[in-house]
Amino acid sequence: MSRLVVVSNRTADPRKTAAGGLAVAVRESLQQTGGLWFGWSGKIRSETDAAAGQPDVRVQTTGSVTLATLDLDQRDYDTYYLGYANDVLWPVFHYRLDLANFDVRFAAGYRRVNQLFARKLMPLLRPDDLIWVHDYHLIPLAAELRAMGCTNRIGFFLHIPMPPPLIMAAIPEHEWLMRSLFAYDLVGFQAEADVTHFAHYVESEAQAHRLEPGRLRAFQRTLRVGAYPIGIDVDEFAGLAQGKEGREMFARMREEYSRRRLLIGVDRLDYSKGLPQRVHAFRELLAQYPENHNSATLIQIASPSREDVGAYDDLRRQMDSLCGEINGDYGELDWMPVRYIHRNVARKRLPGLYRASRVALVTPLRDGMNLVAKEFIAAQDPADPGMLVLSRFAGAAEQLTDALLVNPYDAQGTAQAIQRALTMPLDERINRHTRLTQRIREHDVHWWCASFLEALEHSGQEHDS
Template sequence: MLRQSSLVVVANRLPLDDNVAPDGACEWRRSPGGLAGALHAILEQTPATWVGWAGGTGQARDLPDIGTLRLRPVPLSEEELRGYYEGFANSTLWPLYHDAVEQPVFDREWWLAYRAVNRRFAEAAAEVAEPGATVWVQDYHLQLVPQLLRELRPDVRIGFFLHVPFPPPELFMQLPRRVELLRGMLGADLVGFQRPQAAHNVAQLAAKLLGAHGADDAIILDDRVVRTGAFPVSIDVAEMRTLNARPYVVNQAHQLRHDLGAHKRVLLSVDRLDYTKGIEHRLTAYSELLRDGRIKVRDTVMVQVAVPSREQVESYRGLRDRIEREVGRINGEYGRVGEPAIHYLNQPFDRADLAALYQTADVMVVTPLRDGMNLVAKEFVAARRDDSGALVLSEFAGAAAELSDAFLVNPHDVDGLKETLLQALAAAPEDLATRMKAMRDHITSHDIHAWARAYLTALEQSQALVP
């Protein structure tokens, strides 16, 4: 018998670890700054159903619950995976939504796959939602789902949250299927973004493409009101605090500091391996500082964690090869026996090891070329229990609007990035403590629970609006 839920989360991936236990049990999948990590604290003890792809291709198998969370897998064929996920979602929408850092590719066959898979997700959500349920659709992979679901289940309350940036109108207008994508997203009762500018961009496009009326916070379309607004996503600060206090994490941080060199200043970056993260610009800046003798391998080391991502997409494979060559060149030119200039790790990291790395770093370097939020920056701040350490943060990460006490930088400006790195390395402990405390106070009062309350409260109130 089909079980239904009053809260349904719809996202591209189920929050599953790729390694299923021998007894068939599933574990929650966590990755640095990922969607599953953001929603973990909310859904850990809240009865809900998560609709998503379980990985792999072919028929979806039944999955056991994770605590109070039911799992409803959506199957994908190999062809759909290439067209919907690797194609339209990650080779068309992803680069376009990130300021076309990489040139988007428009392929008509990809669109057909994207539309078909979005319909399948909408149908699955319609099946598991109780009458009058709340359905919360996540991110750009499923931008058509809100409208498709509204047609299937007009009784449910529908929320949509875009975790990535929404592009300016002149970029969005390049999309061949711009009207369908915009209307699909605006099928929700509440559309949430990381930053207010995104809501403004959508209001402009709704007026231009759909003849809608209204303002940045409420769009009147098809005789109903679609609320829009900024709800900056955050982290579970309490969980990070508990993790930091674990004996394993404390001991691992001490061991890492010893292994890297107790006397050395450690620069740390933790990213998904993605061309939007600015890894190549960062390596260039670090290499030039070494070349010019402004930092030396005997007293400074960089640790670059690049978590594998979208390895079937050609542009990502090319990026990995370029980064590995550049790391090899830098270590070959500037490293010494037993002392590499850069420790490069292209592998997944669990939460405890990441927390130990956060405690080890003197300077956290988070310099994406464009990012919806960047939760790694917030995790680092939460991990600094003693108010030490510096955060170098891109102006083009959504987190920069909240973490204004970081050392903000334009990552496209390599010379400016070099100077900012040196400034962070040379900052007085008192200055660092003042900055870190202000940032930690902010994320403590604006944690993941505050984000969820703000969004879900606004969603609950949205259906009371009338045009």
């Protein structure tokens, strides 16, 4: 079996229970196949070290996995990570052109760091390695590796949404970015809608030809594309619900909120997650359905995220204000409608919190997949499951059609769906949960890893120029 080489912006110890979706997915892949995980260490080099030359790669073995990391200079961090990745690609790919900053210095830094990654990775590769590159930070990495003579099979997976052609075309370097993807053998997306957007882009902008389903030819190269919706380890997460911390959290929530019906939201503090819109919908629920007064409580966890980006400061202030207003207008001495928590919650505790909740609100304005939706389903008691209210703009909505799908921009419609979830009969909840559980088991993280790598192994790339 070929060695698997995973490349991502950041790495983490694969033996630890990670909190983020990408980290969990990469950990699962490497634990199954072993191999090398290459990426940024998360550290910034001092000015003295930066002046001395390029960073060295640090290699360490963690169980069966080799971790190879390098530090970044402050300039590269500012332009590649804060600049191009998070001030250009992230907002545009989430349809927020109004938040994008198309500074030419950002594009130069993005290319420079991808070239650095390629130079440092190349000596570590073996001829038969399978290389799996992850996410928007590293779109041009395969092109840089090919320029250095790399002939390995290289796959790329985009964890965030692929925007429609006209939105993608707002990026000044959009043709270069999309051309870079044709240096891969396989490009995977979260949803069929993303595949469609990509195909429409290369057909309209690069006169690409569809050779057959799942194969496109443009820029004198042939590329295989497909939807590989990422999943979770269902048994592992269900096991966490039965673990010590999961059971303690469940018992604590049931005791503290014995007279309440809990609604739960778990997100990073990010403008793509639709948090203000969710709070507005909850306020609309209280206004439309007064029977929820002194009864329904929304626990909204918003983990800190990219706090050195200005848009997130504005979002945090907005959330503080909205939650305070609802509690001031509707709260009682013994009832706080919204419990807003701006910090991380240990992953081992989350299943207990999910299991104690009657409704989960997963209502992003745009999301590649959203694994919280799947984790909520996995944590439920099959005999008395909670209900999932899910944005139609999350990638998970393509699979989880038995959730209550909503338009997060429609506060009244979302409030009606929340009320339906709160009052849904037990037999309907059980039937919906059974079908939802079947879907997350069919396409779990093991399926995701195996199906992508199998497709990569059998992809036929024409390395002509």
